[in-house]
Amino acid sequence: MSEKTITMPLAVNHISVDCVVIGFDGEKLSVLLVKRMGEEDGQVFHDMKLPGGLIYTDENLDDAARRVLRELTGIKTIDLLQFKAYGSKDRTKDKRDVHWLEHAIQMHVDRIVTIAYIALVRISRALLGTSGDNEICWVPIDEVRQLAFDHNIILRDAIEVVRRQAQTDPSYLFNLLPPKFTILQLRTLYERVYGKRQDVRNFQKKINQLDYVIALDEREQGVAHRAARLYRFDRKLFKRARR
Amino acid sequence: MSEKTITMPLAVNHISVDCVVIGFDGEKLSVLLVKRMGEEDGQVFHDMKLPGGLIYTDENLDDAARRVLRELTGIKTIDLLQFKAYGSKDRTKDKRDVHWLEHAIQMHVDRIVTIAYIALVRISRALLGTSGDNEICWVPIDEVRQLAFDHNIILRDAIEVVRRQAQTDPSYLFNLLPPKFTILQLRTLYERVYGKRQDVRNFQKKINQLDYVIALDEREQGVAHRAARLYRFDRKLFKRARR
């Protein structure tokens, strides 16, 4: 019942998911990209794309995004935020994209509608390496060049959504930090996301009055100056405080 | 090139758009629904669904949503907000929905992924009547009963998105009001959207200091008490003030 043989004229639309995986190294925001190699007019070309893939027959959208990420990075439990569907005909106006895709999935493609997801991850968790034929790597978001399909647009939209989401959900950005972090790391993260300087004293004050950001009795190790105190984010306290 | 004859085992996924059209009558928020009539096990049944339809082969998602609305209501220029894609397998767990759909589109259906849109309209603009076989009508949002597919979930999510959108874009809710409106109408709208009382004096003060909400030299007509002043929303001034 879930498969059927059909014979009819039909636009060949496909449904895929693409994941904008954002990481933070204490200094810059980066995005996880897949290196793509293709051939067009006898020329080999290399470029990059967002990790993504077609959904399976029996798979929910969210599950497909989760699977794509797991296959690429090994990351299992992750907060995925579905933020937009892209279905413009223009998506496949670059022949290289269409040919690459048809080669990859062995089917004719007229259009592909993709559902885009955001995942914020601790940068250490994303296990790099090759997945199938494709190498993946972190690229600082302001060093991203031309991507396949409309992935530059998707990335731009995603960053805007992260900004908005961080405003309505103060816990969101903690997904980018390690379990123990300094106020400087947190402050730098805010500055990168909002694109403007945060006053040192006011920022510290603001964090100190959040009871779900807990000061630890530990300090940074191995720095050539006064070591900063470490903090942790307590998700249970956060959820309780939301009520 | 945009059509091709294929013969292969294939899950029959379709892509549709559904529109959550919200209106406000000065008192309550309502949503535009389509009456659906179907037959199952020899029994005729009536229920309601969100307006929606399959996308055409050469049609962008946004254009499809716009077309569906125009066909149903006659509304042409409208701000459509795409807010979520729904693709769970559970969407088609009710056999009545599947059979109704297969009868409507004359194709087998395994799953249907739908892209959901929100439109806020002035309630007077939505031209009611029948569209094809289907009658459409406004239903107050807290009187909505069981809808087809997962449309109750889509509606719930949409209202949440309207709330969030109104917070980040102060011009958003003016789409629901007539060109001339009273402060009471505006205040009632805020109370319905946010679900809590707004203080009369503070609300008036807040509105008075928005230079894009302009007091007119006109008053309400035909009320059996002191007539309230009319205001209008100036979109150009709003856009200028945003900078």
Place this chain on the structure above:
DNA sequence: TGGTGTTGTTGTCAAGTTTACAATAACATT
């Protein structure tokens, strides 16, 4: 060991924003 360099940590005040609260004005109806 004392000095230097680098980053961490902390408080106060002014300005602006939000909240709470009630008396009077306008006007149609009787």
Place this chain on the structure above:
DNA sequence: AATGTTATTGTAAACTTGACAACAACACCA
């Protein structure tokens, strides 16, 4: 002219935001 109903307006306290600079800690080096 009295009544009923809704419209309109101000002030003070609480709270939040933003600007601003001195001292503390500690590794490193001379």
